[in-house]
Amino acid sequence: MTWFQKWRRGEGAQGLFLISPTLAFTLLLLAVPLVMVIVLSFWTQDYLTLHRTFSLENYRTAWTEPMYQYLMARSLKISMLVTAMTVLLAYPVAYFISFRVSPKRKAMWIFLITIPFWTSYLMRIFLWKVILGYNGVVNGSLMGLGVIEQPLSFILYNQNAVVLTLAHAWVPFAILPIFVALERVDRSLIEAAEDLGDTKWRRFLRVTLPLSMPGVIAATIIVFIPTIGDYVTPRLVGGPNGLMIANMIELQFKKANDAPLGAALAISAMIIVTCVALIFIWLNKKYIREAK
């Protein structure tokens, strides 16, 4: 047998052969398109004619125009708020399911958490509009209870509404990884900490929390990166001051007909989000090292 025949019959070759269709599909429909978007972002377009010469014009516009800077900063802020709120909301729930629910019922609770997620995406956002609206559920009940005289206007068509709606949409995605991480925490470690004299709160901070950090990081990444790309929620509940960078990207690709600028905005947003995510992971690793 030549080495090639040996290799062909080996594990490596069989694995690569099996994965090749999926890999080829992803390369063709993810890698190639992403490269094309990058190329496009260095071209320019006026009205319908595309100039295929290398230019940094789009990036200059994206990074210096106050409107884009402002939108980018706001999107980043909203995404961070959504992430923080989602993880903070999710952690106690994941903890509850992992530590307080009997093992037989855990699957049912996870199912319970994921059900609302299967309500039509658009409907869910729209219903938040109904809940938060001027004549909506919140105002209606608060007025009925006599808590307020006038309907609250600060709860819809602004950034708070966007944060709340997005947090609602993503919270199941944050609960799942944190739950999985908490399930992996060896219960005897917590008992050991108790045995060694730690109080409830201290053993949570020194054992449970650091050991569940991988789940928190996963939750953060899963929520933070995709939320920057949502343009439906800001459009429906955000009002004029709640719009995000994705709305601008959509506008450039559709109505404004400046795809190269849209591509540059999309890539800029991706780079910024990735950098922020990487910094977060780095800080977290540092925290875990120091907690030990």
Added chain:
Amino acid sequence: MTQPIIQLSGLDKFYGNFQALSQVDLDIKTGEFFSLLGPSGCGKTTLLRSIAGFETPSAGSLYIDGQSMDGVPANKRPTNMVFQSYAIFPHMSVAENVAYGLKARKLPKAEIKTRVTDAIAMVGLQGFGERASHGLSGGQRQRVALARALVLKPRVLLLDEPLSALDKKLREQMQSELRQLQRAVGITFVLVTHDQEEALTMSDRIAVMFDGTIAQVATPQDLYGQPCSRLVANFIGMMNFLDAKILSTSGETVDVDVQSFGKLTLPLGQATGGLEGCDAVGVRPEMLTILTGSQTAEREIEAVVSEVFYYGDMTYYDVRLPFKEESVTITMRNTAGRSILGVGEKARVGWSASSLLLLK
């Protein structure tokens, strides 16, 4: 003499830089119950899987029934395997599991049916044919695995630690059943185990493996009575070691200076692994006796009892011999009227030169 059913020579197996098997030479005779014994990670399972065809050796040759197995895949080899996890197909009934290999050979339906029924009866599972396999107990799963492999009438049956998942009582029962089954069918069995007692009680011959090499191949009696090295002696039962120095050899005898025991002349045959590199004398705990009253022995030595372990039928004594740091273990049967010594008491230890082995 008939040809060996399995012949291995110069077998090597590398996983990256790790050498799992190193220059393994081994002949297994037709119809024998053969065991591969060794601690975990010694390469015994790799060797078994190489015979089965699940591992491709890096070098060397493997013949089964006189045929080279080079390039022959597992499904074309005249071997069948009982897996450690039993690997019973959970979505099939007992009968479907047993019929699996026969169906692969595309035998006529009627023949499959009778052979399956016979095989199920042979392992004592009459009436279990239609049972779903996922509800079976550990012992029953093992019987299904045996029936499934034996129904194909393989030249060699390979068993990968088949008893390790069973509790002690069931394990002992299955040991004798396996032995009887092997005699009844007359097929060569090759068993992998890390349990020396299991290997001793079941096998015709045993190969002891350490670090990817075979240390000794022998019958159970020879392995216990004449181990070829301290490593083997220690793995099979207990043995006491005393430092020894070879002074001179002359013809059939060797003069040695043994710690505590002094200068002796031993026949060359007691250097079971050859004279080269020998630096110790080994003696089994039951070959030493604690003498009481007027009892005498061929040779005697004064000792002090340092520890006593009472086991009911037996008592294990740890005693201190003169000029030796570590204690020596002696096992005594608790026969009627025999009193048990206490810690710190003096004891006369009886021994004989013929029970000593000169080892490396």
Added chain:
Amino acid sequence: MLRKGHIFKWYIGIFLVFLYAPAILLPVFAFNDSSIVSFPLKGFTTKWFAVLQTNETLHVAVGNSLMIAVTTALFSTLFGVLAARASTRFVFPARRSIMGFIMLPMVLPEIIIGVSLLVVIIQMGFELSLWSIILGHILICTPFCIAILSSAFMNLDQSLEEASFDLGQTRWNTFWLVIIPLVMPGIVASLLIAFTISLDEFIIAFFLAGTEPTLPVYIWGQLRFPAKLPSLMALGTILLVLSISLLLVADYFRRRGIRKTGIENTGGFL
């Protein structure tokens, strides 16, 4: 005074109310006898469901969505089976990076996927069609399918395969006689999840839809007209019931698979 444990339970209760608020309001408004979607409620009616029956555009959109969802489910499960089998059974060069890359659409903003596919299709000179949506949906569903199928393949004892091979079967037959039956529950769950995700996906579909709308794209268009809202609530209710039923079926198959392979049942979806 509230005890510590009570605060925790209160929190979980309030959280569940927050989580379920939209899902509960949906059927409430669907059966509300008023053309305005707001409180107070007026009375019970099923007329909004009746309206759906005669809406031609809606029926076309549903047809498109079903076609897309079925095709997506089949292809992403096929890709998922190949990738899950490869990554759980074989060690091959760059396995982690390849799997990471294939799973990437799970964390990528959907708008990026929508935009990049749009660019490729336009630049290559193809027309936007239902097929462009299908390609996008396969891309985002495959990682979910891999996640489900990987656990199914991982629960598979490798010695079962070896046993089949040892008993004289070929690799090909072993795959069909042993592997596929044992991972079947995972395959069914994967099909259902991909179908459900595709049926509800809007962001990519909106970017890649040509002249033929999918169901979410149709809903998006209708959200602008207040008069259409009550019937949309009825539609949403039907979709919710459908999704939950499909998920229950998927979960049933997943559990059955776990029982069969005899592994302790903990955890839920994904």
